[in-house]
Amino acid sequence: MKLDAKIPSGPVQQKWDKHRFEMKLINPANKRKYRVIVVGSGLAGGSAAASLAELGYNVECVTYHDSPRRAHSIAAQGGINAAKNYQNDGDSVWRLFYDTVKGGDFRAREANVYRLAQVSAAIIDQCVAQGVPFAREYGGLLDNRSFGGAQVSRTFYARGQTGQQLLLGCYAALSRQIASGKVKMRNREEVLDIVVEGGRARGIVTRNLVTGKITTSAADAVVLATGGYANVFYLSTNAKACNATAVVRAWRRGAGFANPCFTQIPPTCIPVTDEHASKTTLMSESLRNDGRVWVPLKTGEKRAPGQIPESERDYYLERRYPSFGNLAPRDISSRAAKVVCDEGRGVGPTGRGVYLDFADAIKRLGKNAISAKYGNLFDMYRNISGEDPYEVPMRIYPAPHYTMGGLWVDYNLMTTVPGLYAIGEANFSDHGANRLGASALMQGLADGYFVLPYTIGDFLASAGPSKLTADAPCFAAVQKETEDRTKRLLSIGGKQSPDSFHIRLGKVMWERCGMARNRAGLEQALVEIPKIRDEFWKDLRVVGSGTELNQTLEKAGRVADFLEFAELMCLDALEREESCGGHFREEYQTSEGEAVRNDETFAHSAIWEWQEGGKRPIRHKEELEFENVHLATRSYK
Numbered sequence: 272m273k274l275d276a277k278i279p280s281g282p283v284q285q286k287w288d289k290h291r292f293e294m295k296l297i298n299p300a301n302k303r304k305y306r307v308i309v310v311g312s313g314l315a316g317g318s319a320a321a322s323l324a325e326l327g328y329n330v331e332c333v334t335y336h337d338s339p340r341r342a343h344s345i346a347a348q349g350g351i352n353a354a355k356n357y358q359n360d361g362d363s364v365w366r367l368f369y370d371t372v373k374g375g376d377f378r379a380r381e382a383n384v385y386r387l388a389q390v391s392a393a394i395i396d397q398c399v400a401q402g403v404p405f406a407r408e409y410g411g412l413l414d415n416r417s418f419g420g421a422q423v424s425r426t427f428y429a430r431g432q433t434g435q436q437l438l439l440g441c442y443a444a445l446s447r448q449i450a451s452g453k454v455k456m457r458n459r460e461e462v463l464d465i466v467v468e469g470g471r472a473r474g475i476v477t478r479n480l481v482t483g484k485i486t487t488s489a490a491d492a493v494v495l496a497t498g499g500y501a502n503v504f505y506l507s508t509n510a511k512a513c514n515a516t517a518v519v520r521a522w523r524r525g526a527g528f529a530n531p532c533f534t535q536i537p538p539t540c541i542p543v544t545d546e547h548a549s550k551t552t553l554m555s556e557s558l559r560n561d562g563r564v565w566v567p568l569k570t571g572e573k574r575a576p577g578q579i580p581e582s583e584r585d586y587y588l589e590r591r592y593p594s595f596g597n598l599a600p601r602d603i604s605s606r607a608a609k610v611v612c613d614e615g616r617g618v619g620p621t622g623r624g625v626y627l628d629f630a631d632a633i634k635r636l637g638k639n640a641i642s643a644k645y646g647n648l649f650d651m652y653r654n655i656s657g658e659d660p661y662e663v664p665m666r667i668y669p670a671p672h673y674t675m676g677g678l679w680v681d682y683n684l685m686t687t688v689p690g691l692y693a694i695g696e697a698n699f700s701d702h703g704a705n706r707l708g709a710s711a712l713m714q715g716l717a718d719g720y721f722v723l724p725y726t727i728g729d730f731l732a733s734a735g736p737s738k739l740t741a742d743a744p745c746f747a748a749v750q751k752e753t754e755d756r757t758k759r760l761l762s763i764g765g766k767q768s769p770d771s772f773h774i775r776l777g778k779v780m781w782e783r784c785g786m787a788r789n790r791a792g793l794e795q796a797l798v799e800i801p802k803i804r805d806e807f808w809k810d811l812r813v814v815g816s817g818t819e820l821n822q823t824l825e826k827a828g829r830v831a832d833f834l835e836f837a838e839l840m841c842l843d844a845l846e847r848e849e850s851c852g853g854h855f856r857e858e859y860q861t862s863e864g865e866a867v868r869n870d871e872t873f874a875h876s877a878i879w880e881w882q883e884g885g886k887r888p889i890r891h892k893e894e895l896e897f898e899n900v901h902l903a904t905r906s907y908k
Contacts, residue, residue: 272525276380276893283899286386308333311333319496321444354388355392417560419598420598431651461477462516476753481820505774506671522879532847533699533853540552557644564628566618572618760831765811767810850868
C-alpha cells in the first residue's frame with residue numbers, strides 16, 4: 272500500500288490556492304465525456320453530485336433511501352461552523368484552524384484542517400444563496416451561537432433543525448441537475464461492492480431494495496459519501512439503516528482504513544431506559560449554551576431534582592473546567608459524565624444519566640426566549656421522555672454518534688485506490704481523534720461543494736476516460752461474488768435474527784471499546800467477536816427471498832460487515848497505546864482522569880490494509896507534522 276498524502280508545499284495559508292492552480296483542468300466540453308458515480312445523497316454526497324453535474328460531468332447518484340431528502344444529514348441539529356467573525360469576538364480562519372487541530376487532540380493533518388477553515392465562510396454564502404433559513408438577529412444579520420471546544424460564537428444555525436434545512440438547500444441544487452438530465456438519481460439501491468481493475472476503481476455493484484436485482488455500473492470515478500459506522504455499537508444516535516457496508520467493501524478491495532478506533536460519544540443524548548431500546552436520540556450540543564450540567568453531591572440520591580438545594584449539587588463541568596464550563600469539548604464532557612455516574616451519583620431509573628438544567632436560563636432570559644432558541648428540541652425531548660424540560664431538568668447521557676475514523680484519503684480526497692474517493696464522514700476526515708460540535712456539516716459541505724469538484728478533475732485529466740464498461744469480465748466476477756454472498760445469507764437456515772447478533776456485538780463493543788478502553792477488555796473483545804461471527808454464519812435466519820423487498824436480508828448483510836469491522840476497531844484501539852480525544856485508554860491518564868497522549872510513538876494516523884484468507888491486517892503509518900499548531904497538552908481548564 273502506497274501512502275502519498277499529496278500535501279502541497281509552502282505556507283499552510285497558501286497550500287490550497289497553490290494546489291488549485293497546479294492541478295490539471297478539463298475543458299467544459301470534455302467534461303461531458305466523463306461519468307462519476309456518487310454513493311450517498313446526504314450533505315456530502317448531494318453537494319458533490321450537484322456540483323459535479325453543474326460543472327458538466329455526467330453523474331449517477333445512488334442512495335438506498337426512497338428520496339435523497341431522507342439522508343441522515345437531516346438529523347443534525349445544532350449548527351455549522353464558519354469563521355466569519357460576525358460577533359467581532361476574535362474569531363478568524365486561523366482560530367478555527369487552531370481550535371479544530373487542538374479539539375482533535377493533534378491527530379489530524381494540518382493542511383486539510385486549514386483548508387476546511389479557509390472554505391468555511393464560502394459554505395455559509397452558498398447556503399444563504401440557496402435559501403437556507405439561518406437564524407437572524409433583529410436587524411436581519413445572521414446570528415451565531417457557541418459550541419463546545421470554542422470560546423467564540425461561530426456556529427450558524429436554524430433553530431434545532433440545521434441539518435434538515437441545509438439538506439433541503441442541497442436537495443434543491445441536486446433537483447435542478449436531475450431535471451437538467453445531468454444527474455441520474457438511483458433511489459432504493461444499496462451498494463454492496465466496489466469493482467477495481469488494473470489498479471483503478473471502475474464502478475459498483477448494487478442491489479435494488481425493492482426487486483432484489485443485483486446490477487453493475489461502470490464509471491470513470493467513484494465517490495463514497497456513505498457516512499460513518501457508529502451503528503457498530505447497535506445503540507447509537509444514527510438512523511437504523513446507517514451502515515458500514517460500502518466502506519468495508521472498499522477496504523476489502525484495497526482502500527486503506529484509517530483510525531477506526533476514533534469514535535465520538537457525545538454527552539447530550541437521551542438515556543436508554545430499558546433493554547428493548549433500538550437506538551438513542553441526540554439532543555443538540557447547542558443546549559449546553561444555556562443548560563447547566565449537574566448531578567447530586569451524594570451517592571444514591573433519590574429526591575426529585577427540584578428538591579435538591581444548590582448546596583447539594585455538583586456542577587462538575589464548571590468545577591473541573593472553569594474556562595469552558597458546560598461548553599467543554601464532547602469527549603471530555605462525556606468522560607466526566609461517566610465518572611460521576613460510576614461514582615454512584617447518576618440520575619434516572621438506571622443511574623446512567625446527568626441533569627441538563629435550564630432553570631437559571633429561563634429565570635434570566637424568560638421562557639419565550641428559550642423557546643425561540645430551542646423550542647423544537649424541547650418538544651422532541653418531551654415527546655420521547657414524557658417530561659417537560661421547561662419545568663424539570665433534562666436527563667442526558669453519552670451515546671455513540673459520530674466516527675472520526677474512515678477510509679484514508681490524500682489531500683485530494685482520494686483513497687489508496689486510484690479513482691475511488693471518500694468524502695464527509697466516510698473518510699478519516701479533518702477531525703483527528705475528536706470532532707468539535709458543528710463541524711460535521713462544515714466538513715461534508717466543504718468536501719462536496721468546494722474541494723472534490725477541483726480535485727477530481729485533476730485525476731480524470733491525468734487518467735483519462737475509463738474504457739471499461741459494465742460488460743467487462745471484472746464486473747461479472749464481482750457481481751457473482753455479491754450474488755453468492757447474498758445466497759449464502761439466505762441459505763444458512765438457522766434460528767437467530769440479524770438483530771440478535773447485532774445486539775450482542777453492540778454490547779461487546781460498548782463495554783470493551785466504548786467511552787473507556789483497556790488492554791484486557793480489548794483482548795477479550797478480540798476473542799468474543801470472532802465467536803459471535805462464527806455463530807452468525809452458522810445460525811442466522813433470514814426469512815423471505817432475495818428477489819423482493821427484504822429488510823431482514825438487508826440487515827443481515829450489514830451486520831455481517833459490522834462483525835468484521837468491529838474486530839478492526841478493537842485491534843486499532845489495542846495498538847494505539849495512548850489516550851487521545853475519543854480514544855481513551857484507561858492505562859494512559861493523569862491522576863485527575865485526563866487523557867495522556869504519547870506523541871513520540873503515536874503522532875500518526877494508523878492505516879490498515881486488508882489481507883486475504885483471514886490474516887491479520889497490516890498497519891501502516893502516516894506521520895503527522897505540526898508546524899503551525901505546536902504539540903501541547905490539551906487543556907480546557
